[in-house]
Amino acid sequence: MPRTRTDSAGEAGADLHLALPPTGPRRAAVASALREAVRTGRLAPGTRLPPYRSLAADLGVARNTVADAYAELVAEGWLTARQGSGTRVAERAAAKAPRVPKKAGPSRPGRPAHDLRQGQPDATSFPRAAWTASVRRALSAAPHDAFGPPDPRGRPELRQALAGYLARARGVCASPEQIVVCAGVAHGLRLLFGGGVLTGPLAVEAYGLPFHRGILTDAGVRTLPLELDEHGARTDLLATRPETSGRRGARAVLLTPAHQFPTGGPLHAPRRAAAVDWARARGGVVLEDDYDGEFRYDREPVGAVQGLDPDHVVLLGSVSKSLSPAVRLGWMVLPERLVDGVLAAKGLREAWTGVTDQLALADFLTSGQYDRHVRRMRQRYRARRDRLVTALAAHAPHIEVTGIAAGLHAVLRLPPGTETATVDAARRLGLALDGLADFRHPDSRQPHRDGLVVGHATPPEHRYRAALDALCRALPGPEGGRPGHPPARALDHTGLST
Amino acid sequence: MPRTRTDSAGEAGADLHLALPPTGPRRAAVASALREAVRTGRLAPGTRLPPYRSLAADLGVARNTVADAYAELVAEGWLTARQGSGTRVAERAAAKAPRVPKKAGPSRPGRPAHDLRQGQPDATSFPRAAWTASVRRALSAAPHDAFGPPDPRGRPELRQALAGYLARARGVCASPEQIVVCAGVAHGLRLLFGGGVLTGPLAVEAYGLPFHRGILTDAGVRTLPLELDEHGARTDLLATRPETSGRRGARAVLLTPAHQFPTGGPLHAPRRAAAVDWARARGGVVLEDDYDGEFRYDREPVGAVQGLDPDHVVLLGSVSKSLSPAVRLGWMVLPERLVDGVLAAKGLREAWTGVTDQLALADFLTSGQYDRHVRRMRQRYRARRDRLVTALAAHAPHIEVTGIAAGLHAVLRLPPGTETATVDAARRLGLALDGLADFRHPDSRQPHRDGLVVGHATPPEHRYRAALDALCRALPGPEGGRPGHPPARALDHTGLST
Numbered sequence: 001m002p003r004t005r006t007d008s009a010g011e012a013g014a015d016l017h018l019a020l021p022p023t024g025p026r027r028a029a030v031a032s033a034l035r036e037a038v039r040t041g042r043l044a045p046g047t048r049l050p051p052y053r054s055l056a057a058d059l060g061v062a063r064n065t066v067a068d069a070y071a072e073l074v075a076e077g078w079l080t081a082r083q084g085s086g087t088r089v090a091e092r093a094a095a096k097a098p099r100v101p102k103k104a105g106p107s108r109p110g111r112p113a114h115d116l117r118q119g120q121p122d123a124t125s126f127p128r129a130a131w132t133a134s135v136r137r138a139l140s141a142a143p144h145d146a147f148g149p150p151d152p153r154g155r156p157e158l159r160q161a162l163a164g165y166l167a168r169a170r171g172v173c174a175s176p177e178q179i180v181v182c183a184g185v186a187h188g189l190r191l192l193f194g195g196g197v198l199t200g201p202l203a204v205e206a207y208g209l210p211f212h213r214g215i216l217t218d219a220g221v222r223t224l225p226l227e228l229d230e231h232g233a234r235t236d237l238l239a240t241r242p243e244t245s246g247r248r249g250a251r252a253v254l255l256t257p258a259h260q261f262p263t264g265g266p267l268h269a270p271r272r273a274a275a276v277d278w279a280r281a282r283g284g285v286v287l288e289d290d291y292d293g294e295f296r297y298d299r300e301p302v303g304a305v306q307g308l309d310p311d312h313v314v315l316l317g318s319v320s321k322s323l324s325p326a327v328r329l330g331w332m333v334l335p336e337r338l339v340d341g342v343l344a345a346k347g348l349r350e351a352w353t354g355v356t357d358q359l360a361l362a363d364f365l366t367s368g369q370y371d372r373h374v375r376r377m378r379q380r381y382r383a384r385r386d387r388l389v390t391a392l393a394a395h396a397p398h399i400e401v402t403g404i405a406a407g408l409h410a411v412l413r414l415p416p417g418t419e420t421a422t423v424d425a426a427r428r429l430g431l432a433l434d435g436l437a438d439f440r441h442p443d444s445r446q447p448h449r450d451g452l453v454v455g456h457a458t459p460p461e462h463r464y465r466a467a468l469d470a471l472c473r474a475l476p477g478p479e480g481g482r483p484g485h486p487p488a489r490a491l492d493h494t495g496l497s498t
Numbered sequence: 499m500p501r502t503r504t505d506s507a508g509e510a511g512a513d514l515h516l517a518l519p520p521t522g523p524r525r526a527a528v529a530s531a532l533r534e535a536v537r538t539g540r541l542a543p544g545t546r547l548p549p550y551r552s553l554a555a556d557l558g559v560a561r562n563t564v565a566d567a568y569a570e571l572v573a574e575g576w577l578t579a580r581q582g583s584g585t586r587v588a589e590r591a592a593a594k595a596p597r598v599p600k601k602a603g604p605s606r607p608g609r610p611a612h613d614l615r616q617g618q619p620d621a622t623s624f625p626r627a628a629w630t631a632s633v634r635r636a637l638s639a640a641p642h643d644a645f646g647p648p649d650p651r652g653r654p655e656l657r658q659a660l661a662g663y664l665a666r667a668r669g670v671c672a673s674p675e676q677i678v679v680c681a682g683v684a685h686g687l688r689l690l691f692g693g694g695v696l697t698g699p700l701a702v703e704a705y706g707l708p709f710h711r712g713i714l715t716d717a718g719v720r721t722l723p724l725e726l727d728e729h730g731a732r733t734d735l736l737a738t739r740p741e742t743s744g745r746r747g748a749r750a751v752l753l754t755p756a757h758q759f760p761t762g763g764p765l766h767a768p769r770r771a772a773a774v775d776w777a778r779a780r781g782g783v784v785l786e787d788d789y790d791g792e793f794r795y796d797r798e799p800v801g802a803v804q805g806l807d808p809d810h811v812v813l814l815g816s817v818s819k820s821l822s823p824a825v826r827l828g829w830m831v832l833p834e835r836l837v838d839g840v841l842a843a844k845g846l847r848e849a850w851t852g853v854t855d856q857l858a859l860a861d862f863l864t865s866g867q868y869d870r871h872v873r874r875m876r877q878r879y880r881a882r883r884d885r886l887v888t889a890l891a892a893h894a895p896h897i898e899v900t901g902i903a904a905g906l907h908a909v910l911r912l913p914p915g916t917e918t919a920t921v922d923a924a925r926r927l928g929l930a931l932d933g934l935a936d937f938r939h940p941d942s943r944q945p946h947r948d949g950l951v952v953g954h955a956t957p958p959e960h961r962y963r964a965a966l967d968a969l970c971r972a973l974p975g976p977e978g979g980r981p982g983h984p985p986a987r988a989l990d991h992t993g994l995s996t
Contacts, residue, residue: 014666014667014866014869015666015667015792015869015872015873016666016667017666017667017668017669017801017802018669019669019801037665040671042665042666042669042671042805043665043666044661044662044665047662047666048866050869054873120646120647123642123643123644123645123646124642124645126642126645128637128638128640129638131637131854132633132634132637132638135630135633135634135854136630136633136634139626139629139630140626140627140630142626144621144622144624144958145621146621146824147621147622147624147822147824148618148621148822148823148824149618149823149824150823150824150826164542164545167535167540167541167542168512168513168514168515168540168541168545169512169513169514169515170515171515171516171517171540173538173540183849183850184849186849187849187850211846294513303515303517304515307540324645324646324853325646325647325648325847326644326645326646326647326648326848326852326853327852327853327854328648328848328849328850328851328852329852348709349823350824350826351681351682351684351685351826352681352685352826352850353826353852354824354825354826354827354851354852354854354855355822355824355825356629356633356825356852356854356855356858357852357854357855360854368512368546371512371513371548374513375513375552460642
């Protein structure tokens, strides 16, 4: 029979690892081990030590032995003991501070003074209180099995809530059984291609996220750029080009139909139909990255392509832009025939998405908090978009602003040959943003049009004015003048810089 | 200038996607689109529709147009309108229910009546209230940047808290800069080997998790089994065998030093030293899977090997067993020279671990709740371990129980040749558990000893007795009799089955 400890189950002691020599006086051994732990910095100043009883039980020594050792170290100044706050490592105790490496890993670029990079919602507007309330409600209502080995599909509560929300808000047609939860759109692409559910080559838009192209390249998938025009991606060409219609050609296309990323227009109806018709005829799929389907301002809502043909469209979505990129939750709405493959790629157990976030999002959706938050942010971002347009009309009327009917960014068209110099000028003014060329597919034969991608959602509210100011200063003048030096008078005139 | 909407920012409307034809009477178009959405099941019974004003603004029609369309559908019985709860889809409305596929994906095995599979903490004991309190405190105290693009290292609050906790409780020596947060131990292995930070071959214990070996195989890493004896893995052989000492031999070894998984003993001190000496001499690393370092019962605490040589040990840990496998949080404590490589493997941004869990765990650790929970669970699991030992002593005294000084499982040694039949007998009794052979490395030349791996932490408290009862019934008799049929009298005699 195993020996049973005598410390009580209710004791809220902290674990403390101490290695004692097998023989010799116990009190001296405990004191010496403690001293060593404090001296080397393993026990940081302020750390609370466990109660005598717990440590004694852990070490297999008498309670008084530990009490005496503590008292010895208090007397020596290594520890402090105060009524009510227990015994702690003294603040001045660490003769040798814990090692702090000189270099904190790969150099991460310092934060710019102004940040208009795309793809980031305003971090100050995360709905902390409402999210916390959802966590509280969801954790208290969850069945016990929520804390057992997790299902790679995702929690049923979340899949049910997503099916309802996506049907209502995005025109998606799906049962919860077709939804698989993931850690974001990039994770979805990894599962589809890295997991062998789909194989390359893959047609993609001529401008898109380099990050997504990188994931595909890592998975050994060749991407084929599809030109863009004023109606969106040239899906009408899919059925005629050899590389997307031949026997070994692409059978999947990745699109951003709600709001082309980054150039900004919606995919027009005949192009949507062409994409779906092609996928159907090829026995392939349209991958619909619905990355900011919720943020539309002026134009009529555009439903998801998925609703046109749920058997030939994979919809990928996440809360990265609607809530925060730090909440790692996304979803895939899959044709039924692909569900098993995606689950096999995930593995027997969910290894990625935590139960707290999943249950909280389910509650956030069903309680109406998600709609409320999206609507609030839509108002805020629209106001920012309007301020951007106003500022440009006043200070750079020669710069065309496009892609502003929806989304968290706009595209500014620049005079030919000025893009790189403008991004550099912005950087010198402490303003981070991306040139359109950064998103261009390296194999695209479409002529490049110079432009800037301006993420107007990124800065906190109180820094937005200064960011716009910096942007206007960085733009090239009407005669293609050197960027970075517009006449100061122009800014003062409208009061934008005051 | 973009048109500005007239709906107020404070309006808490829900988004509803409806596609209207471009021309024709608006009221009829809205009514028809709504009817279609309800009829096809896209809008589920009970779904709340947005207020007139919101939908009118979304569709670009007059408010009364929407109000009239709603009224029309209420009159037709598709919708119901009730004071205070708005307009909803009628419960009986869905003529055609949403498609429910006949098959719910890959067939997941039904839940067994009794579950003694290893590696799972009791799901009913997740500390919901304390975790919720940590979420609340942490989210309200977090700086705004916590909700911006996340750092692949993990939140600084969590890395600081882990450094303190692991130093105190596990004897780990690390600064927060050496810690990288991940989604679990398996994710850590994927980053190290899939990300090219380390390369194979890799020495592993002759018995271990098939899941981990699978990840390594997928990453193209060959694993070399290392025999086990009563002192743990034969790390003393690493320096002499050609496959772990030759020029192209392994430079890394994966160990479970606190409690060998699954056979159950700690790695003895000379073997710990041998592993570290070997790694040092080879310029390699020991991968220390500290999978249940916190759950020790009788024996002296065994600190982490990492403390012996932080420059040649990677410690991998997670909350899968201490909290729940549904909380996807793990950590790697890395030699400084490996940190950059692991971060490069993760990518520029954290794509996996959510901020809520990270901040909550940091608070859970620093507030002492983690220690409290671990101590409580340790008491509970020790009591279960004792009940297992007692039941076996009474009903199967010929069965040796090993590996019980720590952890969430025990190993029962079986008479030679009875393992498979015993697992089958258990299955027929509705009892799920694993035979020791399931964990054996396929290339191991060590003779197999029949055994069962019994996860005593898995069942909820009220089902544990019945699970033990089923286990005793499934075990082979003292004369190697057919398992599954011990004399019923033996059980009745002690009252275990009453």
